[in-house]
Amino acid sequence: MEVIDDPSKYKITEAPSDVYYIPNFISVEEENEILKNVYSAPKPKWTYLSNRRLQDYGGVPHKRGMIPEKIPHWLNKYMDRIRNLGVFEGTLPNQVLVNEYMPGQGIMPHLDGPLFHPIVTTISCGSHTILNFLNNDVIRNKVCELLLERCSLVIIKNDMYTKYLHSIDEKESDTISNKCINLEQCSRKFKIGENLKRQTRVSVTIRNVPKVLKVKLTV
Template sequence: MSNTSLDPPNPVLHPLEVYKIKSLPPNAYYIPSFLTPTESTTLLSQISKHPWTTLTHRRLQPHPAPLTPSGHLLTTKSLPEFLVTPVVDRILSLSFTSSSISSSSTSESNNSDTKNIGTKTTEGIFTKSPHSRPNHVLINEYPPGTGIPPHEDGGAYFPVVCTVSLGAHIILQVTPKKKMVIDHNNNNSSKEGEDGENGSSETITDDNNDNNKNDDNDNIQTTVYKIFQEPNSLLITTDDIYTEHLHGIEAVKVDEGLTDQMVANWELLSEETRRRIVEGGGKVEREEVRISLTYRDVLKVKDAGKLFGGRALGRR
């Protein structure tokens, strides 16, 4: 899509290391202003033309189709064009530098910084995924006061999630799986299947799961990492963060206790957002609906046309 003179220019994208959230376990990358305001408005308007699936607490759209219960993508369709341009194109244009490739998919690349960046390479975030690109997008809508309980996305996907946020900020909470406190008020963690895109067995009762607290009975303290996602940003989670952690969003209308120490990606946030948080004394109201688009590569894809073609479609 070409820019008119009124549009802001396309975002300038740096090597992925520049966006690494250094205070998190490997690996997460946060890119503020990944989309321009115009691109984001266009995307929101396209999304509004597609039907929603309604769950108990929120609505979602699976594109190009919901996964089957066994985690297959079974369809003849590919992603619609409005979800590909500009988002997929831009995700695929992101790459690591040669100096960090050996450590980028392992763990200890926390010491890279913008001054220490080598030559840009062609290795991107989906280079090693089976289809070399995302083939599935789950769109979730969160009115203020809604969230998603802690869960993991599971084995149906290559372990990379690229999340575009639109409309409003949200805070993703990331918790190590092993140290997860089982909340005695019934807020247990879940696998994606239970709260997944088909929504068939959604069992959410209360999303207000405060994992920051000490559990007096078990005397266990959990680590909760908070990632502040601004509208128009892209968050990439992969490696340990994907496989060894749960993620969720508290169902609150106001996010509180936000400081430079508590927000893992503080250094990567815009000046404006940091000022808003500081001026609000660490509180930020969720005023608008937030929409997220999670881009992933589903490992098992079956062409429904081939599967059900010929005889199975009734031409016996």
């Protein structure tokens, strides 16, 4: 597990503002702990979409405001660890989105939008993936890619959050290209042209929902 004393040293200078990539942010044991808790959740906790399934913790974001729910203890330590990095600029993380991606599954280019404070942090478990960033226009040219390794943390802020679309291709494997801008920050050396076979990936996205209703659900 990476010991972090200064998050700024993990900033990817080749990216538009701002992206940070921290390999080995969690240990393999912590990765196993996260996966065990995700997959022991009751079936109704899952929301099924056409190309993946997900879980929400802390509440479901809504434009009228999020009704807060208690976040389970096993997630709190990762929220605290990210909060202690100081990247949330005076706000506190209060919502967690867990996505499961089977090999061949992905997500279309999109913006996370104004429901959230413009900072997103994501831990990857179970598999790597390639995260694409694209211009938000008709052509949607690719700006860059990030290789997200198992146990890593990626932090996306400012223009990279508000101006650039992000996506994951629907593939069963990924080929490292010269568009991948964080290879020097990865935990091992990857070569251009190297092919990586995907496994099932669980992403844990920790963020802040500014608009929270005063009503609380007790469960």
